[in-house]
Amino acid sequence: xxxxxxxxxxxxxxxxxxxxxxxxxxxxxxxxxxxxxxxxxxxxxxxxxxxxxxxxxxxxxxxxxxxxxxxxxxxxxxxxxxxxxxxxxxxxxxxxxxxxxxxxxxxxxxxxxxxxxxxxxxxxxxxxxxxxxxxxxxxxxxxxxxxxxxxxxxxxxxxxxxxxxxxxxxxxxxxxxxxxxxxxxxxx
Amino acid sequence: xxxxxxxxxxxxxxxxxxxxxxxxxxxxxxxxxxxxxxxxxxxxxxxxxxxxxxxxxxxxxxxxxxxxxxxxxxxxxxxxxxxxxxxxxxxxxxxxxxxxxxxxxxxxxxxxxxxxxxxxxxxxxxxxxxxxxxxxxxxxxxxxxxxxxxxxxxxxxxxxxxxxxxxxxxxxxxxxxxxxxxxxxxxxxxxxxxxxxxxxxxxxxxxxxxxxxxxxxxxxxxxxxxxxxxxxxxxxxxxxxxxxxxxxxxxxxxxxxxxxxxxxxxxxxxxxxxxxxxxxxxxxxxxxxxxxxxxxxxxxxxxxxxxxxxxxxxxxxxxxxx
Numbered sequence: 001x002x003x004x005x006x007x008x009x010x011x012x013x014x015x016x017x018x019x020x021x022x023x024x025x026x027x028x029x030x031x032x033x034x035x036x037x038x039x040x041x042x043x044x045x046x047x048x049x050x051x052x053x054x055x056x057x058x059x060x061x062x063x064x065x066x067x068x069x070x071x072x073x074x075x076x077x078x079x080x081x082x083x084x085x086x087x088x089x090x091x092x093x094x095x096x097x098x099x100x101x102x103x104x105x106x107x108x109x110x111x112x113x114x115x116x117x118x119x120x121x122x123x124x125x126x127x128x129x130x131x132x133x134x135x136x137x138x139x140x141x142x143x144x145x146x147x148x149x150x151x152x153x154x155x156x157x158x159x160x161x162x163x164x165x166x167x168x169x170x171x172x173x174x175x176x177x178x179x180x181x182x183x184x185x186x187x188x
Numbered sequence: 189x190x191x192x193x194x195x196x197x198x199x200x201x202x203x204x205x206x207x208x209x210x211x212x213x214x215x216x217x218x219x220x221x222x223x224x225x226x227x228x229x230x231x232x233x234x235x236x237x238x239x240x241x242x243x244x245x246x247x248x249x250x251x252x253x254x255x256x257x258x259x260x261x262x263x264x265x266x267x268x269x270x271x272x273x274x275x276x277x278x279x280x281x282x283x284x285x286x287x288x289x290x291x292x293x294x295x296x297x298x299x300x301x302x303x304x305x306x307x308x309x310x311x312x313x314x315x316x317x318x319x320x321x322x323x324x325x326x327x328x329x330x331x332x333x334x335x336x337x338x339x340x341x342x343x344x345x346x347x348x349x350x351x352x353x354x355x356x357x358x359x360x361x362x363x364x365x366x367x368x369x370x371x372x373x374x375x376x377x378x379x380x381x382x383x384x385x386x387x388x389x390x391x392x393x394x395x396x397x398x399x400x401x402x403x404x405x406x407x408x409x410x411x412x413x414x415x416x417x418x419x420x421x422x423x424x425x426x427x428x429x430x431x432x433x434x435x436x437x438x439x440x441x442x443x444x445x446x447x448x449x450x451x452x453x454x455x456x457x458x459x460x461x462x463x464x465x466x467x468x469x470x471x472x473x474x475x476x477x478x479x480x481x482x483x484x485x486x487x488x489x490x491x492x493x494x495x496x497x498x499x500x501x502x503x504x505x506x507x508x509x510x
Contacts, residue, residue, distance in 0.1 A: 029290025
């Protein structure tokens with residue numbers, strides 16, 4: 001079991017807490033005058049996504065989480081699993097609904113995603129920051145509206161719903177920022 | 189990646205120089221002698237929660253090498269000067285502490301430390317308050333006792349509360365995981381102070397907390413009126429612990445007993461024991477005049493003067509660039 005001391009804590013480090021892998025978001029060293037120091041750490045649990053604060057005695061060691069990020073291309077969904085492939089080794093990995101979570105709606109075939117593995121098993125899937133998807137459903141817009149005053153909802157080919165400017169029509173392909181879920185532009 | 193450049197802006201370094209100049213002028217006006225004592229010494233510090241950085245001298249006089257300690261503060265050497273009849277003295281110097289790095293800590297930092305023979309704790313608090321309010325252009329400091337601070341903010345008496353009560357208090361404030369880390373009453377008190385009192389006191393003006401529990405006396409004498417507390421005081425402002433002072437313990441015997449108690453606690457915690465500074469004990473035995481002394485974190489004062497959020501913003505080259 002690999003361990004890390006609080007002296008190695010920094011943003012992004014992955015550690016085990018209550019049997020769950022976690023990522024350190026922020027680490028603060030606190031030392032009261034003439035007293036025992038501790039580290040106050042803001043942590044994201046990688047499976048539940050919960051963010052919490054935790055304190056450790058300075059110098060204490062904790063178990064390191066065996067977390068690896070892999071860049072893999074999305075292939076297809078078989079109804080139960082989402083399949084990804086390493087384009088160099090052709091090795092395939094299947095992620096379940098828990099790992100994919102809400103990001104299902106941003107998965108586009110052949111797009112490169114980041115698959116986070118814990119002890120070799122996928123626990124999270126991060127889509128590219130930008131994806132291009134076709135509009136399958138939206139109210140007909142008003143011709144001539146180019147400013148996108150209020151916008152309207154549009155359903156995309158994956159089922160994602162985003163607000164788009166009024167001029168966007170069914171059948172057009174749009175670029176979306178997956179981090180905010182916001183429309184960026186039309187794709188010619 | 190640009191690590192050769194200073195982490196402080198040149199503008200902040202200018203303000204830093206201006207603060208230091210103001211301090212020297214303050215003590216010049218008051219006829220306090222500026223002194224310099226060595227950064228390196230044969231003896232280190234026994235305080236359980238301080239660790240020296242060490243180095244080795246090898247050369248004339250010491251062909252086999254001499255282990256030296258980078259000083260965590262100039263306190264012992266300055267007390268030797270006081271015992272030798274220096275009168276009031278101040279020093280601006282680098283101090284070094286292993287194992288400390290963070291928003292308010294760099295392993296190498298600047299201290300302003302001064303001693304006033306004949307001063308009581310209250311007199312030295314008043315002088316410190318005058319200096320800080322002049323440098324920061326803020327009102328003079330409030331003064332409350334450690335006990336009053338706990339009673340006012342948390343309705344608990346730190347002198348009589350037990351470990352279970354202190355842990356319950358931390359749990360009530362959603363700090364249960366901190367409560368689980370120790371069984372030591374004074375560690376709990378220090379953590380409660382730093383998490384629940386320090387952030388709320390001293391927001392609009394600096395605040396002195398004085399008469400710390402006797403177990404946290406460090407090098408202060410015990411209060412003649414109430415031996416449960418010591419004549420130790422700390423200055424806080426806007427969430428920053430700025431200075432620590434004592435009406436100094438002058439009795440060599442008691443000082444030796446405290447050093448030995450420190451080493452006893454070090455043994456319990458599996459930390460290396462520290463050789464006791466015999467020069468200091470000899471100086472105390474020769475006669476340290478009654479005096480009060482204080483060490484002020486100069487980098488932190490400059491953080492407050494500039495509005496810096498991190499100590500690295502007021503240091504030219506902190507740990508990651510030195």
